[in-house]
Amino acid sequence: MSQLKHFLFRITVAVLFVLVPILGVYTFVKAPEWRLWFPENVSSYGDEIDGLFHTITWMVGITFVGTEGVLVYLILRFSKKDASKANYTHGSHVLELIWTAIPALLLVFVAFSQMSVWSKIKINLPDGEYTAENPFMEVYGSQFDWRVRYPDADKNFSGADVIESAFDIYVPVDTKIVFRLKSRDVLHSFFVPKFRLKQDAVPGMNIPVWFEAEETGTYDLICAELCGWGHYKMAGKVHVLAQDEFDAWLEGRREALYSNGSED
Ligand SMILES: [Cu+2]
Structure with missing residues (x-):
């Protein structure tokens, strides 16, 4: 009787362990359908970021399923009640070398496979109208807002005609937007999920950032760095407009600036 109980216990434990990878993989497979996956991508480099994510997910997923499989096998194989005495060993250099070398090679593979995407997005700004010295905006x-400044007609950010907007950022579509990201107090993080863009804003630093939105629309901007009690309030919008609509918006803002508050 007790042997039957022990057998049932082993099987139950093994089934519970085997459920972990099965439900884990099932959740990943169904996640896009359940809308738990990434939001749609509307930026020119978003597919490359997603590609890196999928590569790493596959690597981790295969390792996870493999190790869970070994674990379940070992539970079934070595949990007999009349198990023989434990065999103490000082280890095996060959095994240690193998399980050190395989993760090291995988990490080197990850490092090399992300290098070109990293340099494209974070290091080398794209060729285009806007540069780090001559950005589209700042x-x-x-704590606790996002403020954007558009330069005056002379591309100057210190003139009186600078247009400022809080929380709402307007940009033209299909344009390589280079901007300078700054913080006035503590660490913040500029995060637009649908652009696959996330960059810390660091006090004292002037960080050039770029993106190119390929579809018009309004996209969430959130702060991804816990920055104080009002962190949750740092939710803005990036409005991607057709070029002529953007020009009209900017023109309207300039007119409002020159009108000195009068309506006519
Ligand atoms: Cu924040």
């Missing part, structure tokens, strides 16, 4: 994070 974005400031501060």
Whole structure:
């Protein structure tokens, strides 16, 4: 009787362990359908970021399923009640070398496979109208808002005609937007999930960032760095407009600036 109980216990434990990888993989497979996966991508480099994510997910997933399989096998194989005495060993250099070398090679593979995407997005700014010295706009994070500044007609950010907007950022579609990201106080993080863009804003630093939105629309901007009690309030919008609509918006803002508050 007790042997039957022990057998049932082993089987129950093994089934519970085997459920972990099965439900884990099932959740991953169904996640896009359940809308738990990434939001749609509307930026020119988003597919490359997603590609890196999928590569690493596959690597981790295969390792996870493999190790869970070994674990279940070992539970069934070595949990007999009349198990023989434990065999103490000082280890095996060959085994240690193998299980050190395989993760090291995988990490080297990850490092090399992300290098070109990293340099494209974070290091080398794209060729285009806007550069780090001549950015499209400046974005400031501060407790607790996002503020964007558009230069005057002379591309100057210190003139009186600078247009400022809080929380709402307007940009033209299909344009390589380079901007400077700054913080006025503590660490913030400029995160637009649908652009696959996330960059810390660091006090004292002037960080050039870029993206190119390929579809018009309004996209969430959130702060991804816990920055204080009002962190949750740092939710803005990035409005991607057709070029002529953007020009009209900017023109309207300039007119409002020159009108000195009068309506006519
Ligand atoms: Cu924050």
